Amino acid sequence: MKTHIEVREGGLSASEPDLWLRDQGRSGAVVMFSGQVRDEQGKVEALHLEHYPGMTESVLGTIVEQACSRWHLNGAWVAHRVGTIQAGEDIVQVAVSSAHRQAAFEACAFIMDLLKTRAPFWKKELIDGCWIWVEARESDDQAAASWLQDATGRAPR
Amino acid sequence: MKTHIEVREGGLSASEPDLWLRDQGRSGAVVMFSGQVRDEQGKVEALHLEHYPGMTESVLGTIVEQACSRWHLNGAWVAHRVGTIQAGEDIVQVAVSSAHRQAAFEACAFIMDLLKTRAPFWKKELIDGCWIWVEARESDDQAAASWLQDATGRAPR
């Protein structure tokens, strides 16, 4: 099992995780998620991403460890941009490799859902020349909680 | 909504669907699945893929249409190789773009599950110098059926 966790200012490209995850026939399935800056019908010109250096990498590492304990993965790649990002560019990439596709799909969705609600990133949007902080979405909390219900029905921290 | 459906002899690379799906900020989420030739602990040297030209493209088109009727997608890319493919190489790519990630994850998994059980491809494996036809897997039938249960509980054709 290999893992790559990275916070960077520069751009992301799909070929990077694709090449990095290749393992000469060990894996049969790679699922990659790319999150991109939506322009909201031309309203949003750019995003600015702030994070908590140190804690970010540690939280992402913990999320990937949790994914590895739930699914048989051969590799997991998480790369997240910070700084200013233009509409249409990638903000985040999560890519995982596994022998079979169901594990890869589920683990990739799991990592994204937890990243959205736990990794210390904050974004503001540039709209009409003003930077406005983005509010967290209820639906993201629910998506993360759905993976984490324990036997008592409580979502553990 | 744009769609790309292709059967080809040549190799696949992740950057192709990634670039093709980009839409300058309309989509917020791209999910890409790559299916790769597993070597099964060095046992399998290569695969050979046969298909039913004409029917293949038509079935893949129908599957993508079904996905579009169930989820709001902005783009869908399906590319499948035929001919001889070495261990570790990509056999198939399915990539979809959508405003939100849940639709993209679900639609991508749906297209793969239906492709596996409906698209007229057949593979044989090169093991110890002999080509051996691969048997269909029960679990693939179940994965496809789980999307297609109608109100009567019957999986429609």
Added chain:
Amino acid sequence: MMVQVRFFAALRERAGRDAIQIDLPEGVSTVAQLVDWLAETDVALAQALEATPRRMVAINEVLGNEDSVVEAGDVVALFPPVTGG
């Protein structure tokens, strides 16, 4: 009535043929009846079909089943369960 029957993958190899043109007698109007008729009239095909007990069928490039109706001019494809992806 004339129909074309195509074979793919292991069934094609076992049949030793890609496709045959056949003139079906009256009373043969479903896929199941077509398969039975092929097995009765051609020993090599009977063996190939017996060696490929799990089968799928497409009529004019659309998936069908044993009960699908076969009409004059149809292209009926018989093949093992698909294994792409």
Added chain:
Amino acid sequence: MMVQVRFFAALRERAGRDAIQIDLPEGVSTVAQLVDWLAETDVALAQALEATPRRMVAINEVLGNEDSVVEAGDVVALFPPVTGG
């Protein structure tokens, strides 16, 4: 006891500060008590906290909650709900 309190994102901007070093009096031993104490002793922070009613907390870079215990030397980070990805 001495702790460091860090602020991020909208809360950092509203507080006008990245981080503060504070000497907590006895009786202030949980995150909730720390936040109340900050609001009582610093008007600007009180306003920043009030303007950011939904908050998350991390202690030494691990997510916690209102009841988490604060100890000498801890780094307590307060921030709005995260919005990455």
